[in-house]
Amino acid sequence: MHPGAAALPISLRTLAICAALGLSMAAGAARADEYTDVNQLIRTGKLADAQLKADRYLASNPRDPQMRFLKGVIQTESGKPNDAIATFTALTQEYPELPEPYNNLAVLYAGQKQYDKARIALEMAIRTNPSYATAHENMGDVYAKLASQAYGRALQLDANNANVPPKLALIRELFAPAPARATKVAAATPAAPAATVPSAPAVTVPAAKPAPAPTPTPAAPAPTAPAPVPEPSPAPEAAKTEAAAPATAQREEVEAAVRAWANAWQSRDMKDYLAAYGKDFRTPGKLTRAAWEAERKARIMGKSRIKVAISNLNVTVQGNKATARFRQDYSADTLNVTSRKTLELVKSGDKWLIVQESTG
Template sequence: MALSRFFAVAAACIVLAASPVLADEVQEINQQYRSGNLSGALTRANAYLAKNPKDAQTRFIKGLILADQGKTNEAIAVFTGLTEDYPELPEPYNNLAVLYASQNKYAAAKNALEMAIRTHPSYATAHENLGDIYAKMASLAYDKALALDSKNAAAQTKLALIQDLIGGQPAKPATSKVIPAASKPIAKPVAAEPAPAAKPTPAKPSPVNAAPASKEVEAAVTRWAQAWSARNVDAYLAAYASDFTAEGLTHAEWEAQRRARITAPASITVKISNLKIEQQGDIAHARFSQTYRSDRHQSTVRKTLKLALQNGQWRIVGETSN
């Protein structure tokens, strides 16, 4: 969510007191991570943990690194392990909530935040984040109500109020960087002063799902292009449905092909423009101009992505270009 790197790592210091030499090593790993050298910091953290597997600080840093790399499930495993070994710390639960929210697993995020509050009742960030989770869950419930009864004026007004309250900015992880997969705000920086309460102005009811879904589809397409540009293969492949196939290949063969093509160039830049989205229920078509540049090749094509809403996330199920 919104813990700063320093605060997040410092929290782990509550658990263990290391010798000066070990403490220096951990601080150097942390500084390497904060400088943006994620790969180097992760390699060093793994080497350190091979000798000190219970070190809470380094495990915490490793979780932050994995989250920044888009390896959400691996980061979840790290923070889950911390909650099991050090259940008295609220920060790992808070970070778990961020990661679960990025996967649209709001019930799991709620449970994690409730555990954070149970271990530390005065943890204000967790209380605020829990309120945001409840707001998001309320939005989904009103959305479902409108899907069943599009003429429900009360649900339309409530949905508009909730959306005005929670806004449309992406969530922030414990490292204060944006987690690409999130579609709604889940936290605010720890140091930020709470905004004064204001009475929302009822918005004019809009067609069912049109505005929020279009924004979420646009966010999914943007994350896909960003992952490709970053050569983050795991995040790129996660943008597709698990049964996606292309060029007559099986899904496994297609994944292997894409992995090779994305990791081979030294650099890749993918830019999209003139994005237009058409949506009907749980299916959407995103049409745009794609400019691809690498140290080996460059091209500009018109592309269409077909996306389907699967388990609360928009996944690519079809892809064509000309």
Template sequence: MSHSLPRLSVVLRLLAASVLVASATVHADDYGDVSQLLKTGKLAEAQAKVDLYLTVKPKDPQMRFLKSAVQSAAGQPADAITTLTALTQEFPELPEPYNNLAVLYASQNQFDKARTALEMAVRINPGYATAYENLGDVYAKLASQSYSKSLQLNATNPQASQKIALLKTVLTPATPAAPAAPAKSK
């Protein structure tokens, strides 16, 4: 009987490991399915899949991140901001939610909020090139606003006029880089 216990233990460990591998594969498929539905514009289906998944795993950061992308694509920026803000509070170590939050803020001309979010993203991940690009765009937009204010106060300021013209060429189109793709689960 003592020989059967070690074998049973090994079998149970192998069974548990196979369940974990199968579970990870299912989750990867769910993420891929939602991403594909999002890419093909099937937003209602993507939202339904996200909602179903989150009923089982409501704290999953990657699926919640995808939820924000679906909300944003569906023209629900306030909901996407709420979702991303919750992610930044619960998972402050993830830079992608900060980047996407900044993109939404910038699209609403809330450049100070966008700057703050992007500065946090690059503080968390100093190698995050997209966040740095977006931060540059936000800084340029803020600079343009400052030069415009300077011209309002002194309409004969030729340097401010030149700087505004230069920034307009840099900012056309004046949209930040694309939102981040969902981070891979670890």
């Protein structure tokens, strides 16, 4: 490789613990305990014990995708990438609707510098779930590595090409372990100082001027009207309460819209389900709105049973826009998938409609 094309560090995000995958098949508490035990052994580095427990479980449940995914994780952590590749490849063949095995397969290929294979695996993950944020991020890293290799080859062929070194420098800078990018999660951002609500100024009632001495006339002096007393300003607490009331009502409206969308989905009510999406909804990939609706109808109506449960719903509202983040537990026939979901909504008339949907 040309000296200007130094190895580019690449670190794709793998789903190292099965809780992130959410493939648990609805099989009761006993299986959930098995998954939890193996997960805990992986977390504590007891890979041999985790492997033994996983193998025992798979001896009687050989097709269980959750434990097989865990087995692939154990093989990866144990330094057996070829075995892990075989495990994840089998999962993609038997459960092609699941994007997570494709993602981890891509990570393994990238670790072996097989970036074209990594790209293909990530394309499958994104095709399976166009809203899979982790796969999109990893795809960007793979493309960056492929670009680095291409620029290095360009320099080998033409060492005097002045256009290439700056591009290589940009890619290296992008992946350099600078302090600002050393960790994904930064320290807690200090909260912005709370807005100070000035106290209502004290109301001073001017003292009434002494009435002038009456002029001695036969007629009595006309009575003087008392000076008007200004009404006191509302207390700051009351003003805050009044301002918070509309925001609370809007959040409740958004929450109701999200739950109605989930209910229409699990009821397979295509009319209400599709009506939950605004005309500006960003369809995944390059699908037209008509093609996306046809695909959703085929997937939803093709299931004999669907359940969509929402938990940890968090809604933020800014004007006529809102963001809803929550955990989604989806089950259809024999498949259960748990994921983090984000919906972007816009208020249209008296309705909140979805304009963007993402997972992860």
